[in-house]
Amino acid sequence: MKNASQILNSIQSKPQFSKLNRYKCIKKIESMFMPTFQRFVQFTYIKNETLFFVLNHNAGKQEFDNSIENIKKALNLYAPAECGELDIKDIKAFITHSPATKEAKPLQKIQKYKERSNGDFTIDIKDPRLNALVQSIQKIIKEKNATSR
Structure with a gap:
């Protein structure tokens, strides 16, 4: 073989x-x-x-x-x-008298998305650490929605 x-x-x-x-x-x-x-x-x-x-x-x-x-x-x-x-x-x-072409790297745009949630959701998590984390996320979403209006 x-x-x-x-x-x-x-x-x-x-x-x-x-x-x-x-x-x-x-x-x-x-x-x-x-x-x-x-x-x-x-x-x-x-x-x-x-x-x-x-x-x-x-x-x-x-x-x-x-x-x-x-x-x-x-x-x-x-x-x-x-x-x-x-x-x-x-x-x-x-x-060769032609200059070497360098590839132009496209600039990385940071994409920003509009927050689709308004922060009105219920949290049914039993673990206190996870519950606190999700509540802090909910608070951030509500603050961003309040400032964008």
């Missing part, structure tokens, strides 16, 4: 899931970089056998340009197993 990992691997090896394999390859290559460079990468894609890095800052582009030859040599010597069927011949990077 197959376990979950074997089932996922057999599904991913099918041709209709080639984009999933491409995504895994790209993520594996990104993870090979230093964390300082990974922060500059906005997204990555492959087009016409060229791996494109879209960076969000000029410093990231400069760092990438300084180490481009080392990156190419490392990928030729050690190609990740996920990139077996992908043939990456060139690597390029460019900067």
Whole structure:
């Protein structure tokens, strides 16, 4: 019987899931970089056998340009197993000049409801502590109704 990992691997090896394999390859290559460079990468894609890095800052582009030859040599010597069927011949990077969009969190409105009770109800509770509590609630309701009129 197959376990979950074997089932996922057999599904991913099918041709209709080639984009999933491409995504895994790209993520594996990104993870090979230093964390300082990974922060500059906005997204990555492959087009016409060229791996494109879209960076969000000029410093990231400069760092990438300084180490481009080392990156190419490392990928030729050690190609990740996920990139077996992908043939990456060139690597390029460019900067996107569109600002990163931040999700605007909606402001939490404190909902206020009009009190529907007027405080006229009978209390048939035998426990003295609970009875006192319910009477204090009844008193608060009556006071709020008296002030809102």
